[in-house]
Amino acid sequence: MKEKDQHPTSARTFYTSVDVARRAGVSRTTVSYVLNGNWDGHVSDETRKKVLQAAEELGYSTHSSARALRKGQSDEICLIIDLPLTVHRIELLVSVQQYAFQHGYAPVAYFCYGFSPEQVHTLLLKIFARRPMGIFATAGSMTTKQIALAQRMGTDNIILYSVEPLEYARTIILPTRPLGCLAAQHLLERGHRHLALVQPADPLHDYGFQQRLEGMRATIAGMPGVTLDILSLEFTLSDAHSLVDTYLTRSDHPTGIYAFNDEYALLLLGALSDRGIQVPGEVAVVGTDAISFSAWMRPTLTTIRFDTISLAQRAVGMLVNWHSSQPLPEELTRPLVPQLIPREST
Known part of the structure; x- marks a missing residue:
């Protein structure tokens, strides 16, 4: 052998x-x-x-675990998203990652869209047990009780972002009513008197739509000869074609359209192009969010960004300063001020 x-x-x-x-x-x-x-x-x-x-x-x-034991906290900045992934949200996550790394923290993203309340609670317990340095989350992802639970488990550095004011947490408010004002003002300055606002069929956008609508109505109030239509739209190319065929081929069609956000604007631009309608010659289009694609389209898309300081930069800066007990710089304490970026589509 x-x-x-x-x-x-x-x-x-x-x-x-x-x-x-x-x-x-x-x-x-x-x-x-x-x-x-x-x-x-x-x-x-x-x-x-x-x-x-x-x-x-x-x-x-x-070793991150050993370091967390010594410090009583990990070096993670956790992002919790309970909304569908869109181009805007993907770009937001990438931007948060970049700013977190710049400050020496590790970003970790969690997605809970479509989870049951029990599944969300289980996920949050696991996140809180990791004792992250901070949490940046959509408003709907954490309730008052869950934020209190996070604090009891040693995580109290939490920022939510929302289109509505919240009383139970530090919140970055996205100013949606001023978006309607800016879009209407810009279209009026371009000579349009028949305006329209796209209404997404998805109920997730109801509050943001109503705020934009209020802003547009306030801007055109008392102006003789100025009208505002509401154009309901499912986020599909076939529905965009139907909208164009029904409302934008008539002789009295709206000529200045605020398409709610960049993604709906890009969908509408595609349908207009398919039907041979010239932009901005026959119809002008405005979006919101300043996603990267808005500068690549032809025509390039006029859009509105929420502020000169990006949402990601603001959130990470606030988390880092609060964690180190440093006062917030003035630019992080003021409300967001939307800015219109004029391009070829108007």
Whole structure:
């Protein structure tokens, strides 16, 4: 009977922060500053690069769970979304990720659209147990009781964003009524007197639609000869074709349309193009959200952004400052001020 071949397994060497410090020629405290993202003001850029290079050469990284145990908190910024994913929300998530990394935090996204209340509660318990540095969430994803539960479990740095004011949590309010005012003003300045507002069929948009409608009505109030139509639209190309065929081929059709947001605007632009209707020659179109696609379309889309400071930058900045007990900069305390970006579609 032959003796089995022996295949010795090479032992793996595990390194510590002491090894990183020795290789970089710095103190262990310096290594801790750099690898925990707290190097700013403590460590020069040259030293930071030496530490990162040494850690990379040794294959060393900090253990997030151990760090969370020491600090009583993880370095995560959790995003909780209970709405359908759209281009606007995807771009928001990517932007939050970029700003979180800039501040040395790890963004983690959770999606609970379509979950039952029990499933949402179970998910939130798991999130709270991780004790994230902060939570940025849609307003509908967390109730008053769930926010109180998060605080009892050690997570009280929470920001919600909403189109409606909330009393039970720190909230970034998206100003929706001024959007209608801006869109109407712009279309009036372009000479349009027959305006229209697209009403999404999805009830999730009801409050935002009503606020936009109020803004447009307030802007045109008392103006002789100015009318405003409401155009209901399902988010499908076939329904957009039907809308164009029914309302925008008549002799008295609206010539200036606020399409609720960029995604509905892009859908409408496609249907108008399919029917040979010139934009902006015959119909002008305005969107909202300033998504990247709005600048790539032909014609490029006139849109409205919520503020010069992006929602992601504002949210991460607020979480970071509150976590470090620093006062908020003035630009993060003022309400959002929407701005219109004029382009070819009007």
